[in-house]
Amino acid sequence: MTRITEKTRKTPALDLYRRQKRGRLWREVVRHRSAYLLLAIPFVYYIIFKYGPIWYGQIAFRDYRALDGVLGSTWIGFKNFLTFINSFYFWELLRNTLMYSFGKIIFSLPLSILLAITIYEATGTKLRKTVQTLTYLPHFLSWVIMYGILLTLLAPGDGIVNDVIKFFGGRPIDFLTNTKAFPWIVILSDAWKEMGWSAIIFIAALMGIDMSLFEAAMVEGANSWQRVRYITLPSIRPVIVVVLLLKIGTILDAGFNQIFILYSTPVLSVADIIDTWVYRQGLLQFEFGLATAVGLFKGAIGMSLILFANWMTRKVSDTGIL
Amino acid sequence: MKKNVMTIVLAIMLAMLCALPVFAQGTKESAAASAAPVKISLWYGAAITEAGPPPADWVALQIIREKLNIDLELTALPSNESDQDVKIQAAGAANNLPDVFMVRRDAWLRLVNQGLIAPVDSLYAKMPVRTAAQYDSASIAFTTVSGKSYGFASPGSISKNEGLLIRKDWLDKLGLAIPKTTEDLAKVLHAFTYNDPDGNGRNDTYGFGAFLEINNYEGGLGRRLQPILGAFGVEGTWNLTEANAGLSVRKPEMYDAMVYIKSLVDDGSIDPNWLAYQKDDFRAAWKQGRFGVMREQNAAYAATANYAPFDKNFPDGEWIVIDPPVGPKGHSSVGPYTTGYRIYAISAKAAQAGKAEKIAELLEWMSSDEGYYLLGWGVEGVNYVKDANGIPVDKDMPLGFSTATGQTVTQLRNMVFFNGDVELYARYPKYVTEVSKKEMSALDVLRDMESRKWTPNNGGDTLPAPNADLKRFYEQGLAEFLTGRRVLNQQNWNAWIAEFDRVGGKAWEDAGIAHAKANNLLY
Numbered sequence: 080m081t082r083i084t085e086k087t088r089k090t091p092a093l094d095l096y097r098r099q100k101r102g103r104l105w106r107e108v109v110r111h112r113s114a115y116l117l118l119a120i121p122f123v124y125y126i127i128f129k130y131g132p133i134w135y136g137q138i139a140f141r142d143y144r145a146l147d148g149v150l151g152s153t154w155i156g157f158k159n160f161l162t163f164i165n166s167f168y169f170w171e172l173l174r175n176t177l178m179y180s181f182g183k184i185i186f187s188l189p190l191s192i193l194l195a196i197t198i199y200e201a202t203g204t205k206l207r208k209t210v211q212t213l214t215y216l217p218h219f220l221s222w223v224i225m226y227g228i229l230l231t232l233l234a235p236g237d238g239i240v241n242d243v244i245k246f247f248g249g250r251p252i253d254f255l256t257n258t259k260a261f262p263w264i265v266i267l268s269d270a271w272k273e274m275g276w277s278a279i280i281f282i283a284a285l286m287g288i289d290m291s292l293f294e295a296a297m298v299e300g301a302n303s304w305q306r307v308r309y310i311t312l313p314s315i316r317p318v319i320v321v322v323l324l325l326k327i328g329t330i331l332d333a334g335f336n337q338i339f340i341l342y343s344t345p346v347l348s349v350a351d352i353i354d355t356w357v358y359r360q361g362l363l364q365f366e367f368g369l370a371t372a373v374g375l376f377k378g379a380i381g382m383s384l385i386l387f388a389n390w391m392t393r394k395v396s397d398t399g400i401l
Numbered sequence: 402m403k404k405n406v407m408t409i410v411l412a413i414m415l416a417m418l419c420a421l422p423v424f425a426q427g428t429k430e431s432a433a434a435s436a437a438p439v440k441i442s443l444w445y446g447a448a449i450t451e452a453g454p455p456p457a458d459w460v461a462l463q464i465i466r467e468k469l470n471i472d473l474e475l476t477a478l479p480s481n482e483s484d485q486d487v488k489i490q491a492a493g494a495a496n497n498l499p500d501v502f503m504v505r506r507d508a509w510l511r512l513v514n515q516g517l518i519a520p521v522d523s524l525y526a527k528m529p530v531r532t533a534a535q536y537d538s539a540s541i542a543f544t545t546v547s548g549k550s551y552g553f554a555s556p557g558s559i560s561k562n563e564g565l566l567i568r569k570d571w572l573d574k575l576g577l578a579i580p581k582t583t584e585d586l587a588k589v590l591h592a593f594t595y596n597d598p599d600g601n602g603r604n605d606t607y608g609f610g611a612f613l614e615i616n617n618y619e620g621g622l623g624r625r626l627q628p629i630l631g632a633f634g635v636e637g638t639w640n641l642t643e644a645n646a647g648l649s650v651r652k653p654e655m656y657d658a659m660v661y662i663k664s665l666v667d668d669g670s671i672d673p674n675w676l677a678y679q680k681d682d683f684r685a686a687w688k689q690g691r692f693g694v695m696r697e698q699n700a701a702y703a704a705t706a707n708y709a710p711f712d713k714n715f716p717d718g719e720w721i722v723i724d725p726p727v728g729p730k731g732h733s734s735v736g737p738y739t740t741g742y743r744i745y746a747i748s749a750k751a752a753q754a755g756k757a758e759k760i761a762e763l764l765e766w767m768s769s770d771e772g773y774y775l776l777g778w779g780v781e782g783v784n785y786v787k788d789a790n791g792i793p794v795d796k797d798m799p800l801g802f803s804t805a806t807g808q809t810v811t812q813l814r815n816m817v818f819f820n821g822d823v824e825l826y827a828r829y830p831k832y833v834t835e836v837s838k839k840e841m842s843a844l845d846v847l848r849d850m851e852s853r854k855w856t857p858n859n860g861g862d863t864l865p866a867p868n869a870d871l872k873r874f875y876e877q878g879l880a881e882f883l884t885g886r887r888v889l890n891q892q893n894w895n896a897w898i899a900e901f902d903r904v905g906g907k908a909w910e911d912a913g914i915a916h917a918k919a920n921n922l923l924y
Contacts, residue, residue: 143494144515144516145493145494145495145496145515145517146496146515146516146517146749148496166870167870167874167904168870168873230677230682234674234677235673235674235677236607236672236673236674236691237605237674237691251673253673253676253677253884255677256676256677256884257884258886343613343676343677343880344613344676344876344877344880345676345877345880345881345883345884345886347873347876347877348877348881348886351873356869358487359869359872359873360868360869360870362486362487362490362491363483363486363487363490363869364511364868364869365490365493365494365508365511365512365515367494
């Protein structure tokens with residue numbers, strides 16, 4: 080094989096080859112211009128909103144002063160990170176954040192898979208559509224409206240649930256301001272709100288299963304449970320793994336909107352998460368460097384976890400996203 | 402070679418031909434620019450948050466453009482105070498503040514420290530009418546940092562405009578007298594909770610109604626519980642008396658107050674929803690007859706639209722303002738009061754762009770007769786007429802300033818009002834309620850509330866605020882004692898105070914006292 084040296088690199092033949100290659104690429108781009116035009120929209124979006132802000136990420140390492148700008152502010156190393164890690168409530172924030180993230184995965188994911196399978200297996204078309212519509216509608220409600228609904232249901236004085244408890248002679252429970260009940264309210268209300276919406280991706284995956292597998296299983300005498308166990312679940316396993324991996328990547332995002340609306344002073348010990356702390360400490364106290372540092376911290380943890388989980392799942396099931 | 406030179410010469414000529422009109426136009430434009438209106442962006446706090454912004458063809462904008470040569474761009478700030486801070490601080494972080502904007506003091510101070518706000522000392526003299534109406538030495542001191550004033554402090558909400566209210570009809574029905582002491586109050590609250598004061602045969606009422614409403618000078622359990630804390634002498638975040646200056650939470654009497662409030666909670670005499678309520682929930686609750694004692698604001702209680710639902714639900718119902726209860730050591734207070742201000746600041750960027758004097762011109766016009774009535778009530782004959790006493794009224798006017806449509810043209814009234822008599826009479830007219838035909842006046846209620854016993858706390862809102870972690874520790878701890886998550890006894894209380902100090906409570910108190918002394922706030 081000829082070794083390419085500085086001398087051979089300059090040969091007219093190689094130049095010609097390169098020009099032809101570039102020409103071919105350009106011709107390909109022109110030929111598929113509509114596809115490339117479509118690609119341009121998300122490309123611009125990512126440049127502006129995702130890659131552009133990376134430049135400003137450096138304020139995590141600076142004592143950011145707006146007048147001095149990003150480049151003019153003084154470097155302070157890891158001081159912002161240390162402020163966060165040494166915060167009085169750091170471990171509690173981390174514990175709460177992980178608790179809600181894992182809680183939501185543990186409850187929401189199986190529920191949405193179960194719902195998807197139930198809808199898929201249901202025979203009545205009208206019933207199936209009605210259930211599907213009713214279950215994904217709450218996704219479109221804001222957490223402000225959800226708070227109103229929860230207050231109507233759970234308020235200790237006149238909530239419907241407490242009215243029932245009182246009717247049966249029980250003592251009313253202060254669900255929204257009780258540290259034992261609050262985490263369950265957060266996790267279950269999130270599951271209720273998002274279950275139907277999350278099920279859509281699994282229903283789509285279920286639609287792709289080869290029907291002949293079910294027919295063969297039925298011929299062999301498999302009952303519904305066995306069909307679900309041996310055909311349905313293994314068939315959608317790659318989708319489950321991908322969804323799980325994506326959720327693990329954002330494990331430190333425990334749902335700012337929800338917690339911010341629902342939490343109150345008496346339940347701060349179990350409700351305060353990293354994002355609500357950042358809101359109070361970073362945005363309300365004008366500590367933008369600190370808020371950015373926590374964002375970077377979350378991103379780094381998320382990326383590490385996603386790489387680890389991806390490696391694990393590849394080892395176990397040969398499925399992954401990378 | 403010759404060909405190449407020709408090409409270059411042609412290119413240069415072409416470029417010059419293209420550029421010439423640009424230069425020419427530039428000259429023309431710069432001449433025109435001096436005559437063009439000055440663009441000024443204003444972020445304002447809406448007077449009526451539930452109403453929309455002024456219409457695009459609002460006559461005030463036209464007058465401002467024609468008379469002052471100012472193109473005013475208006476943006477309403479969010480109604481929620483935290484959201485206001487976030488919006489302003491995010492703009493500040495990007496060095497993209499509007500030219501002039503309303504801002505809360507905490508956020509304002511941070512922006513001053515960042516050098517993002519311009520000093521305005523020289524502008525007071527350029528606004529003689531406005532300065533005479535709105536700014537005095539106290540308001541200028543409110544915005545003064547290191548000897549310079551960094552904003553205009555306009556009069557804010559009226560001080561002492563809240564009071565302790567009780568359901569007189571419930572007292573009468575149960576044969577009870579108006580409570581004078583904390584002991585009496587506990588008995589009345591118990592009776593309101595368990596003796597069916599509304600006579601509907603159901604156990605669905607409570608004694609005391611509240612929600613957590615916390616600000617700089619009414620920290621901890623917030624504004625709604627101040628009359629009870631006042632009975633123990635620990636109302637307000639800060640005690641500003643010379644002899645006993647410091648944080649109320651660190652006073653021994655605070656423990657006694659907590660024990661008393663806890664006894665009410667344990668008895669079930671406080672509406673159990675109080676910790677989950679937001680302001681609107683609380684206000685909806687008293688209108689539905691859920692509780693019989695509360696601290697409420699004069700207009701939120703007695704203004705026409707606010708009283709109407711209660712009047713409809715309870716035509717025989719009657720709230721009256723009472724004195725705050727007297728505690729075991731003779732203390733009594735509705736709560737602390739301070740002079741409320743709204744700060745309007747000019748961004749350093751606007752000042753650098755030479756807009757400061759134009760902004761002063763705008764503010765001075767706002768306080769002129771023309772601006773004052775136009776921004777305060779709208780157009781005479783359309784949105785209001787003046788009665789025999791010169792008070793703007795809008796009875797039977799379809800676009801009246803109190804109607805849903807008319808309200809939009811008064812959204813900037815907080816920039817011109819100074820709580821003068823004309824404003825108060827116009828804002829709080831006497832009226833007869835629709836169902837019970839009672840004569841009501843939010844102004845009479847205000848005067849009554851002002852006459853009760855209050856604790857002076859001027860400057861209490863300017864004292865240093867706790868950092869986010871300390872604030873959480875403080876508020877969460879008090880709430881946990883009341884909900885039973887922490888057992889309230891002297892030993893636990895002392896341990897909690899020691900931990901509070903360790904987290905930064907003592908340092909906060911020291912900084913506050915030092916600030917109060919340096920600024921002559923102690924009395």
